Each structure stands twice: as structure tokens, then as C-alpha cells.
Amino acid sequence: MSLSIGAVILAAGEGKRLKLDAPKPLAPCLDQKLVDFPIQELKKFFEDAKLSGCLTAVVGHKRELVTEYIKNRYSDVEFAIQEKQLGTADALKSYFKANPKYKNFDFTLVICADTPVVSNIELSEMFESLKKENWDAIAATFQEENPFGYGRIVRAAKGFHIVEEKDADNETKKIKEVNSGLYLLRTSYILEHLDKVDSNNKSGEFYLTDIFKDHLNVGVKCFQNGKVFLGVNNLLQLEEVETALRQRIINFHRDNGVRFIDSKNTYIDSQVKIGEGTTIFPCAYLSGKSEIGKNAIIEMGSIIKNSKIEDLCQVFAYSSIEDSIMKKGSSAGPYARLRPGTVLGEKSKIGNFVELKKAVLESGVKVSHLSYVGDAFIGEETNIGCGFITCNYDGVNKHVTKIGKNCFIGSDSQTIAPVEIGDDCFVASSSTISKDMPKGAFAISRGHQVTKENLAHRFIKKK
Ligand code: UD1
Ligand code: CA
Numbered sequence: 001m002s003l004s005i006g007a008v009i010l011a012a013g014e015g016k017r018l019k020l021d022a023p024k025p026l027a028p029c030l031d032q033k034l035v036d037f038p039i040q041e042l043k044k045f046f047e048d049a050k051l052s053g054c055l056t057a058v059v060g061h062k063r064e065l066v067t068e069y070i071k072n073r074y075s076d077v078e079f080a081i082q083e084k085q086l087g088t089a090d091a092l093k094s095y096f097k098a099n100p101k102y103k104n105f106d107f108t109l110v111i112c113a114d115t116p117v118v119s120n121i122e123l124s125e126m127f128e129s130l131k132k133e134n135w136d137a138i139a140a141t142f143q144e145e146n147p148f149g150y151g152r153i154v155r156a157a158k159g160f161h162i163v164e165e166k167d168a169d170n171e172t173k174k175i176k177e178v179n180s181g182l183y184l185l186r187t188s189y190i191l192e193h194l195d196k197v198d199s200n201n202k203s204g205e206f207y208l209t210d211i212f213k214d215h216l217n218v219g220v221k222c223f224q225n226g227k228v229f230l231g232v233n234n235l236l237q238l239e240e241v242e243t244a245l246r247q248r249i250i251n252f253h254r255d256n257g258v259r260f261i262d263s264k265n266t267y268i269d270s271q272v273k274i275g276e277g278t279t280i281f282p283c284a285y286l287s288g289k290s291e292i293g294k295n296a297i298i299e300m301g302s303i304i305k306n307s308k309i310e311d312l313c314q315v316f317a318y319s320s321i322e323d324s325i326m327k328k329g330s331s332a333g334p335y336a337r338l339r340p341g342t343v344l345g346e347k348s349k350i351g352n353f354v355e356l357k358k359a360v361l362e363s364g365v366k367v368s369h370l371s372y373v374g375d376a377f378i379g380e381e382t383n384i385g386c387g388f389i390t391c392n393y394d395g396v397n398k399h400v401t402k403i404g405k406n407c408f409i410g411s412d413s414q415t416i417a418p419v420e421i422g423d424d425c426f427v428a429s430s431s432t433i434s435k436d437m438p439k440g441a442f443a444i445s446r447g448h449q450v451t452k453e454n455l456a457h458r459f460i461k462k463k
Contacts, residue, residue, distance in 0.1 A: 005053040006105035006187065007042045008095050011035055011113035012060025012082040017234045023062035025113040026069055027238060030245055031269035031287055034232060035066070037116030037245070039074055042109075044120040049127060053105050056098070057113070058082050058091045087205030088181075089197040092190070108190055110183045110208065114232045117244050118182060122228060126184045129221045137185035137211070137218040142226030143176050149233075150178035151207075156214035164209065166202040177222060179209060180229035189218075245270070275311065299333070307338070324356075327363070345380065362405065374398070379405030379423060386411040404439065 015024025022028075025035035035057070042055055055074075059066045060082040070077050080098030082091045092110065096102055107130075111118065122140060130138045139162070141153050151162040152175040162179050163172045190211065197210045212218050223229070232238045249270060250263045257276030260266055266280055269287040274280070275294030283301045286292065290304050293311035298304065301318040308325045309315065315326070316333030323340035326332060330344040334352050341358035344350060348361045351368035359373045362380035367373060369386040375398050376390050382403055390401040391414050399417035403409065407421060410429030421427070422439035431445040 002050050002052050003107065004105040005046070005051050005107045005109050005184075006095075006102045007046075007053065007055045007109045007111065008080075008092065009035065009038050009042075009055065009057045009111055009113050010088060010091050010181075011057045011066055012063070012085055012091055012094075013114070014061040014085065015114070015233070018232070018238065019235065023066055024232070025057075025059075025066050026062075027232065029116050029232075029238070030242055031271065033069065034116050035070065035113045036073070038111045038113060038118065039070070039077060041118060041120045041123065042111070045123040045127075048120060049124060053107075054078055056080055056095060056102070058095050060085050060091075087199065087203070088208035089194060089206035089210065092194060092208055093206075096191075096194075103187060103191060105187050108185050108187045110181075110185070112181045112231060115181060115229055116232070117228045117230055117241050117248075118180075119228065119248075122182070122223065123184075125223075126182065126221055129219070130184050133219055135217055135219045136189035137183065137216075139212060139218075139220050140180040140182040140229065141177050141220045141222045142180060142224075142229060143222065144178045144226055145176065147173070147176050147178045151209050153177040153179060153220060154214075155220070159212070159214045159216045159218050160220060161212055161214055162207075162209035164201065164203070164207060177220075178226075180223070180226075181231065182229065183208070185211070281317075293328070302333070339374075373401075375417065376401040376403070378403045379407070381405055382407040382409070384409045385413065385429065388412070389414045390417060391415065392417045 011025040013024055018024055018027055020027055026033045039055060056078040057070055058080045063081060067079055080095040082094040126138055126140055144150060149165050151164045152168055152172050154161050154163055154172065193211050197206050199206050201207060227244055230237060230241050232241055246267065249268050250260060250266060253274050254260060258274045259279045262282035265282045267285040272286045272290045274292040277295035278292055280298045281300040284298045285303045288306035290307050292309045295311055296309055296313045298315045299317040302315045303320045305322040307321045307323060310326060310328040312329045313326045314331040319333035319336040321338040324338040324342035326344045327346045329347045332338060332350040336350045337355045339357035342356040343360045345361050345363035345365060347363055348365040349368065353370045354367050355372045357374040359376045361378045364381040365378050367384040371384060371388040373390050375392040382405060388409055392398050392401065401415045401417045402420040404421060404423035404425065406423055407425045409427045412430045413427050414432050416434035419433060419436060421437045424440045425437045426442045427433055428444035431443055433443055437443050
């Protein structure tokens with residue numbers, strides 16, 4: 001039979017020091033919120049270790065917001081309400097009060113909502129240590145050069161106890177082994193000791209840390225890399241955890257064959273996928289549910305949001321791509337803007353200062369310079385000259401422009417939508433096309449040129 005764990009995410013605290021309107025669990029972190037990270041790592045841990053049990057968030061401060069957010073994203077997370085934030089031991093009491101079934105799980109895991117870098121690797125290691133040593137409870141600890149603010153680990157011949165910063169004397173303050181706030185306990189052990197925890201300390205709070213005692217069958221797992229337990233209590237720590245999470249994401253992609261020119265200045269959100277052989281230049285910002293294929297190039301300063309960039313595509317410097325698709329071997333930029341609803345066909349080319357919106361371009365289309373193409377469809381192998389504009393907006397409504405395949409649209413032309421140009425058409429440079437053109441047609445609409453010999457001097461002004 002598989003072992004069962006009740007996982008408790010402590011998320012009732014206020015997080016005043018962050019100076020955000022949102023309650024701390026909903027503080028932004030990469031493209032998600034702080035609380036998303038422990039939930040997702042716990043889910044991985046449950047899956048990998050084939051555990052049964054459930055995840056419960058203890059909510060309190062602004063609990064409606066926290067509950068709504070979690071419910072919308074994770075239908076299987078349960079909730080316990082802590083009415084008053086009387087301390088972490090009190091939070092755990094609220095948890096056991098919320099549902100009697102929690103007392104039946106073999107183990108109880110406690111994690112804080114404000115430590116987003118902790119991963120399922122640390123969770124598994126804790127679980128293995130606890131089982132190997134046959135302890136009743138284990139706390140994750142680490143060595144910290146600057147231990148201020150953390151609970152200090154005071155080890156005994158058997159067992160250990162934790163002294164919070166506020167309650168520590170000068171000798172205890174010198175201890176560098178600190179408490180991470182991550183614990184795994186046999187549920188029977190908690191039920192035996194939790195009610196004995198009092199609030200006789202400087203904060204007057206019920207500390208969960210007091211559940212660990214000398215002489216009892218409890219131990220610590222001291223982790224080499226304490227950075228994974230960094231808690232977010234202020235904006236500097238938020239930036240630090242985001243940097244650490246981002247670095248982890250980049251390492252993952254690098255291990256899968258993605259080349260970074262300067263990973264420290266590259267921003268990739270957690271859900272982005274990138275294929276092997278792709279090169280990412282400095283200051284690229286890839287976010288949302290973006291997918292980059294294999295052997296693609298994403299140059300300096302490009303922003304890619306919720307977009308699919310297929311194999312062998314090239315996104316040249318300073319391009320912005322949102323809710324769009326670039327099909328295999330297509331290219332965009334430098335300085336291209338693909339707004340939502342754009343599809344670039346295979347091997348199509350978008351050049352500098354070209355803006356596309358809800359534009360579907362079939363394969364081999366070229367729009368090389370200074371153009372706006374909106375609410376448009378362009379057939380394969382059509383070439384659009386420099387400075388072309390789809391006039392799609394009449395002040396009230398947007399209208400569609402359709403251009404067939406193998407067309408040549410001369411530079412400095414406009415189409416006044418709604419309008420349709422058939423296949424194999426030729427539009428002369430500087431034309432304004434407001435009427436449909438049938439297949440194979442030629443159109444020109446510009447003023448006739450008048451040339452007067454020797455008249456220039458009249459118009460050339462000299463000082
Ligand atoms: C806690 C530990 C400390 C450890 C540190 C690591 C205690 C008493 N101290 O201190 O030993 O070194 O984490 O970061 O546990 N919370 C509730 N209800 C409450 C109080 C807190 O749900 O009544 C939640 C908070 O939202 C937070 C977590 O518990 O997610 C920890 O609380 P926090 O106040 O941040 O504890 P620290 O002072 O950081
Ligand atoms: Ca904290």
C-alpha cells in the first residue's frame with residue numbers, strides 16, 4: 001500500500017514587508033504567483049513518490065482572494081481557515097480542525113507559501129532521510145553566514161530544538177545552522193505534541209518550531225545549498241528568488257541543448273518550451289505559453305509572449321511577438337512587431353519596422369520594410385514592397401484585405417479595406433487600391449507625372 005502524506009501550505013500570513021496590495025501568497029513571481037510554486041512542486045513530489053494524500057492551503061489574511069486564485073487553478077487543493085494569525089503552530093491546528101481525515105495520513109508535510117525555490121528534489125530527500133533514520137519528524141536546515149531572522153538549530157545528543165531570533169541569547173545567535181521552515185512529520189507525532197506548544201516567547205505566538213525537542217526521535221537534514229529555502233519577506237528577496245528560479249529554468253533548457261549567449265540577462269518564464277539547437281541572445285524575454293522549436297535563433301532584446309516559433313525560425317533583434325505563430329523557417333525583424341492573431345507561413349520574411357495584426361501570411365510571403373498589415377490575408381509567394389499599408393479601419397469598424405498568391409505589390413501602396421486582390425496581380429508603386437482586382441490584373445492609381453524642362457530654379461530657394 002502506498003504511503004500517505006497530508007501536505008500543508010502555510011499561506012495565512014499577511015506579508016506586510018512586501019508593500020504590495022496583494023496578500024503575500026499572491027505576490028507576483030515570474031509569470032505566476034508565489035503560491036503556485038510550492039503547489040506545483042508538491043504535485044510533482046506526490047507523483048514521483050507515488051504517494052496518496054492531499055494538498056491543503058491554510059488561508060487567513062485576505063483568504064477570499066487566495067482561495068479563489070488557488071481554486072481556479074488547482075481543483076484538487078483543499079483549504080483550512082486560520083481565523084487569527086496566532087503563529088505557525090496555530091496554523092497547523094487550524095489545518096487538523098478543518099477535516100478529521102487529515103489525522104489519518106501517515107505523514108504531514110509543512111511548507112511555507114513564501115519559499116518558491118524549494119523543489120520536489122528537496123522534498124524527496126527529506127522523505128528518504130526520515131524513512132532511513134526512522135525518525136518521527138525531520139526539519140530541513142542549512143548553514144547561513146548571515147543567520148539574522150532565522151530560527152537557529154540547537155542540536156542535542158539526541159534530537160534538537162529551534163530558537164527563534166527574537167528569543168535567542170547572544171551565544172545562540174552565533175549559530176549558523178538555521179531552520180528553513182520545511183518539515184516532514186509522522187502525523188501521530190504531531191497529534192501527540194502539537195497541543196503542548198505554548199506561546200511563552202517574545203512574540204507571544206504559537207511557534208511550530210517548538211514541536212521539535214531534545215531527547216525526542218527527531219532529526220535535521222542540513223542542505224548544502226541554502227538558497228533553495230530563501231523566503232520572500234521583502235522586495236529584495238522577491239527579486240532574489242525570481243533570479244534563482246529563472247536560473248533554474250535556464251539550466252534546464254541548457255541541459256536540453258539550448259545555447260545562451262548571456263543567460264544572466266535572459267528572461268524565460270516557467271511554462272516556455274524551447275527545442276534543442278536553438279540560440280538565445282542577451283535580453284530576450286520569453287513569456288507565457290510560448291514554444292520555440294529546434295535550431296531557431298532569437299536575437300537580442302526580442303520579446304515573445306504566448307507565441308509559437310517553429311523550427312529554424314529567426315527572430316532578429318528587438319522584435320516583439322505576441323499571440324502569434326511563426327511557421328518553420330520564417331523570419332521577423334529586426335524591429336518587427338507581430339500583434340495578436342498573426343501567422344507567418346513557412347519561409348516567409350518580415351523585415352524591419354513592419355507591424356502585423358491579425359494577419360495570415362502564407363508561405364514565402366515577403367514584407368520587407370516599413371509596412372502595416374492588419375486584418376489581412378496574403379497568399380503564398382506574394383511580395384509586398386516598402387511602405388505598404390492596409391487601411392483597415394474606417395473610424396468605427398475594422399475591415400479585411402485579401403491579397404492572392406504570387407502578387408507583386410509596389411512600394412508605397414495602400415489597400416482600402418474591404419478589398420480583394422486576386423492571384424498573380426501587379427499593383428504599381430504608389431497606388432491606392434480601393435476596388436477589387438481579378439486574377440492576373442494590373443492596377444495603377446497615381447497622378448500623372450508632369451515634367452517641365454529648366455523650371456527647377458524657380459522652386460529651389462537659396463539663402
Ligand atoms: C519561520 C520560522 C523560522 C524559520 C523561517 C524560515 C516559525 C516560528 N519560525 O519564521 O524558524 O527560520 O520561517 O523562513 O515558524 N503563517 C501562517 N499563520 C500564522 C503565521 C504564519 O499561516 O499565524 C505562515 C506565513 O504565511 C508564512 C509561514 O507561515 O508562509 C511562515 O511565517 P513567517 O511569519 O514568514 O515566519 P518567519 O518569521 O519567516
Ligand atoms: Ca518567512
